[in-house]
Amino acid sequence: MAAHIGSTQRPKSLMISFLIIAIMVAGGTAAAMVLRNPIHCILALTVSFAGIAALYLKLGAQFVGFTQIMVYVGAVAILAVFAIMMTQSRRIPVAGIFSRNASVGLFTASAVFAVLGWAILSQPGNGPAVQNTSVSVQQIGGSLMHEYVLPLEIVGLLLTAALIGAVVIAMDRKEDAE
Amino acid sequence: MTQTVDQIFVLGKHWLLEYVPIAAKPIVSAVLSVIPIMVAFPLLFAITTWLERKGLGRMQNRLGPNRTGPMGLWQPIADGIKSLTKEDIVPLTADHVVHFLAPLLLVAAAFLAYAVLPVGRNMVLVNLDAGVLFFFAVGSVVELAVFMAGWSSRSKYSLLGAMRAIAQMISYEVPLVLATVAVIMQSGTLSTVEIVERQAGYTGLLPHWYVFTPWGILGFILFMIAATAESNRSPFDLPEGESEIIAGYYIEYSGFKFALFFLGEYLGMFATSGIAITLFLGGWSAPLSVLTFIPSWIWFFAKLLVLICIFIWIRGTLPRLRMDQLMSFAWEFILPMALINMFVAGVWHFMASGFVRWIACATLVIVPCVVLSALLKRKKKLQLRTYSFAE
Numbered sequence: 001m002a003a004h005i006g007s008t009q010r011p012k013s014l015m016i017s018f019l020i021i022a023i024m025v026a027g028g029t030a031a032a033m034v035l036r037n038p039i040h041c042i043l044a045l046t047v048s049f050a051g052i053a054a055l056y057l058k059l060g061a062q063f064v065g066f067t068q069i070m071v072y073v074g075a076v077a078i079l080a081v082f083a084i085m086m087t088q089s090r091r092i093p094v095a096g097i098f099s100r101n102a103s104v105g106l107f108t109a110s111a112v113f114a115v116l117g118w119a120i121l122s123q124p125g126n127g128p129a130v131q132n133t134s135v136s137v138q139q140i141g142g143s144l145m146h147e148y149v150l151p152l153e154i155v156g157l158l159l160t161a162a163l164i165g166a167v168v169i170a171m172d173r174k175e176d177a178e
Numbered sequence: 179m180t181q182t183v184d185q186i187f188v189l190g191k192h193w194l195l196e197y198v199p200i201a202a203k204p205i206v207s208a209v210l211s212v213i214p215i216m217v218a219f220p221l222l223f224a225i226t227t228w229l230e231r232k233g234l235g236r237m238q239n240r241l242g243p244n245r246t247g248p249m250g251l252w253q254p255i256a257d258g259i260k261s262l263t264k265e266d267i268v269p270l271t272a273d274h275v276v277h278f279l280a281p282l283l284l285v286a287a288a289f290l291a292y293a294v295l296p297v298g299r300n301m302v303l304v305n306l307d308a309g310v311l312f313f314f315a316v317g318s319v320v321e322l323a324v325f326m327a328g329w330s331s332r333s334k335y336s337l338l339g340a341m342r343a344i345a346q347m348i349s350y351e352v353p354l355v356l357a358t359v360a361v362i363m364q365s366g367t368l369s370t371v372e373i374v375e376r377q378a379g380y381t382g383l384l385p386h387w388y389v390f391t392p393w394g395i396l397g398f399i400l401f402m403i404a405a406t407a408e409s410n411r412s413p414f415d416l417p418e419g420e421s422e423i424i425a426g427y428y429i430e431y432s433g434f435k436f437a438l439f440f441l442g443e444y445l446g447m448f449a450t451s452g453i454a455i456t457l458f459l460g461g462w463s464a465p466l467s468v469l470t471f472i473p474s475w476i477w478f479f480a481k482l483l484v485l486i487c488i489f490i491w492i493r494g495t496l497p498r499l500r501m502d503q504l505m506s507f508a509w510e511f512i513l514p515m516a517l518i519n520m521f522v523a524g525v526w527h528f529m530a531s532g533f534v535r536w537i538a539c540a541t542l543v544i545v546p547c548v549v550l551s552a553l554l555k556r557k558k559k560l561q562l563r564t565y566s567f568a569e
Contacts, residue, residue, distance in 0.1 A: 039329060043276065046322065062308045066315040074318025078344060081325060137308045137368050 017058060024051030033105035034098050038084045046077040063137045184473040187214065188300050211303050215292045222482070223444045224254035230490050237494035257437075264433035269331060272430065276330035281431065281438035284323035288445035290316045294370050295452045298462045298475030302371055309370040310362065313453055314355060317408070320446060321347050324417075324427050327439070331430035339426025342501070343410060343417035349508040350407035350414075354450075356516035357401040360393050360523035361457045370453075374461030383467055387460035392539040393522040396547070398458040400516050402485075405454060407508070409447040411489060413496035416504060451485040452478075510554055518546045 028048030032041045049072040056065035099105060144152055182189065191210050198206045228243065228251060235242025243250030268277055294309035296302040306312050321344050328340020362368060365376040365388075379386050388394035407414040410426075418426035428439040455461060459481055462474035499507070522542045529535040 037273075040273075040276070043326070062306065063311065066308055066311040069315040070311070070318050074315070074321060078321055078325065078348075081329075085329075137311070138366075 014058075018055075021051050021054045021058065024048065024054070030106070030109060033109045034102035036097060036099040039081060042077055042080045042084065045080075046073055049073050049077065061135065063135075063140050180471045180473070184299055184475075186473070187298070187475070215303065216289065218297075219289075219292060219445060219448055220441065222448060222479075223441055224258075226444060226448075226486055227254050227257065227440075229486070230493075233487070233490045234494050237491075261434050261437035266433040266435060269333065269430050271332045273330035273332070276326050277430075280323050280327035280330060281428075281435045281442065283326065284320060284442035285438050285445070287316050287319040287323060288442045288449060290319075291446070291449040292452075295449065296371050296374050296456060296461050297452070297478045298473070301462075301475060305369060305371045308368045310358060310368045310373075310453075310457075313370075313449070314351075314358075317446075317450075318351070320442075323442075327431070328427035331427075333430050335423045335425075335429050336427050339417045339423050339429065342423075343427055346407055346410070346414060346417060346504060349505060350404040350512075353400055353508065353512040353516040354404035354408060356513070356520060357397040357404065358453075358457060360397045360520050361388055363520065363523050364388065364393075364527060370456050370461075374456055374463065377460040378463055380467035385460050385463055385465060385467070387458065387463075389458040389460075391526060392536065392543045393519050393526055394458055396515065396519050396522070396543045398454065400512055400519065401454050401458065402488075403512060405447070405450040406489065406492065407504075408450060409443060411447065412493040413499050414504060415498060416501060419498055447489065448482065448486070451482055451489075454485065455481045511550060514550060515547060519543070 025048045028044050028046070028051060031044035032048070035041045035044060050069065053065045053068035053073070056068055191207070194210060195203060195207055231253065232242040232250070243253040246252040246256045268274060291313055293303045294306055294312050324343045324347070325340050328336045328338075328343070331337075361373065365373045367373060367376070377385065377387050384390065389398045410417050416422070418428075423429075428436060431439060455478065462478040464470045464472060464474075464477055522539050525542060526535065526539050529538065
């Protein structure tokens, strides 16, 4: 089966770009598991987010790729960084690179990887044949507005509710103070 | 003849490419497209620093740089040599790797944004299907670079500056994107090249730019306000307010790394102005139909220089806002107006073109603007300022 995967004919440059992306994703995630300083872990994880975005772009999914950068690199990483700084700013270690329980982290990461890899490899026929379908952003917008307009509205409603909830929590209650 | 001058850079690239073996063509072609961007915009940065110091000097009743070269024109070169020869000081407790990477990431993200900017006819690095989305995605990386700089310095001033900068960038990114959405609704595409093409053509003398519609002019103003805040410029320069937190997130940087932050900030400003030109000011097209003989790239850079001069003018005119003023301005005025603008753009799209549409949409823009500002003014309870600790 391994020979079958390797035998697919791809230009060499595509292989090289895939290798770079794979190193970015895997290296970033591994670093996030073993580094000591939580902020470093977030930054390492951001590298792997960017790598995944690059992978989406390589597969021709522009919209998903750019959204990945916008949401994960631009928002989730900042949010995570803020969360760490608000909760444990005093406990951020200054010395040392690797976490004390780096081995546990590495073990967890490799275990998850093994399970995922096994699940993919045991799939009969190794997944569907690759169809080179590049979906334009216009098509995505069209299907969101016509076919999937109800789910879109429901998601919008949910997000609005979450926003209002956040505002209510953050509001200082004047009655309590008096 | 005019066409040759207009396409001179494109033709030059094709001419050079003929001397390259076929195997190396894609990579050489990419390099040949990237180099002009890497040269032109830093050069523009050098000119802008001189222009800004001269302009601000003029506004503040002084001379500005006048020692190096005629009218101080070699000042940017002197500045460059100075920052190259300065000692690179890194604080002892700083996080060295992150401290080193932050300015690089900032400049790299700023340069990436130029990939989708059409600087002339057929002069765009990549015509992405989702170009505008790419621009904002790359722009969001800047926030991370700012955080890295502020946090890794292990200085309270840096961290405060970074926090202010991130809060400001996140707040003003919303109106920035919403003002863009109105244009996308009208043009029906996310590709920067196609947005420029939709604004082509002239009625008599005047072009069909989006800025000449009610929603376009409001969108343009909102976009430029948000762009000023995004690039941390006065009156929104709280993240680096010299009198408050010295220099904000890059206070612990010296020498060329400091210059890189400076470069990144200005490159970001040029890129956002360039996108504003693309979205509202018709990109590289000429402002009057009789002026189309002038090459497209000259028009783009002329518009860019005009916007830069407006930025400098505003910096010399307005005082710095307070943090609460900054936030309430973003969330109470700019954001509702951007939402109303999207609605007006929708109305514009579905009404039959003509004089009635113009009047209706202009009313829909002006009335909410006046009402909202009147409401906010009443809430603020303006009165004489009383000082607690000074008299």
